[in-house]
Amino acid sequence: MSVNKLVFGSCENMSELADKSIHLAVTSPPYFNAPFDYPDLFHTYDEFLEMIRNVARELKRVLDEGRIACFVCDDTLINGSKFPVVADITKIFFEEGFKYRDKIIWVKPEGYIRISRRSGVMLQHPYPMYFYPDNLQETILIFQNGSFDYSRISDEKKKESKIDLEEWSKEKWFLSVWRITNVLPFANRLEKGIAAFPDEIAYRLITLFSYKGETVLDPFMGSGTTLKVALNLDRNAIGYEIDVELLDTVKEKIGIGKQAKLVNKKPFEIVVREDVKHLRTKLQSRVTEQKSVTQKSKKVKK
């Protein structure tokens, strides 16, 4: 049976995976109802949190003892209201029995702000109470499924997965703040409309929290960034994605699509379940609508 797997269906149910069969999860859930990524994906914030709780329960079951789940996420701003996504995900994982091991702040370069420049309000109203900062960060939450038994890892396994301390020190992996350029939504990119995170995030997390030959899971696979990096780092890769419209994108990104050279093709089991959705086309036309409304209101204000 193939160890590498793509499952199209909701990760609230990962029945294809055996208990304790996963060594690391690296993921980024949908950004609640973020206007430029997932407008109206969930009916309510509670529905979003319920989905996160179901995934936390499944991760508790499939992760091996002491292993890690990393969630790249951010609070979401919708029509001027902030939703405390980071705090709520932390609380849910805590309640579901995970240890809250760490929090890394991922800082993007200034000038790379993708969506709204809220700070402009101050330029028009340079008075107290008009302060709204531009957001340059996301949070990487790191949860642990109990205690890790370091004695279970052989010396040979340690040797082949040794961390390159020169890179660790030069790139400042040791800090709780990581400065990494984000994936920009250029036209014709494979990740267009997906809110993908950069390879570097997956690269650091997989290097730091798994050994070669182990299995890395991304329950919210999107374009397949985690899987691509895991395969490059000699790990096995499993991904879940609810949107079946991303099937070809993922295949291309991980090198098993039509364009891939036969020699690079890794054995992958692909499962398409009945609970898949067709999201991208619908979401992208909603995003285009939102953008044109925003443009029009900017013109009116001028």
Ligand SMILES: C[S@@+](CC[C@H](N)C(=O)[O-])C[C@H]1O[C@@H](n2cnc3c(N)ncnc32)[C@H](O)[C@@H]1O
């Ligand atoms: C922020 S994106 C992940 C992007 C990914 N990290 C990348 O680099 O391409 C979140 C993904 O979760 C998917 N998703 C939403 N609800 C899901 C569910 N219940 N089960 C599986 N995938 C889901 C969305 O369709 C979206 O592609």
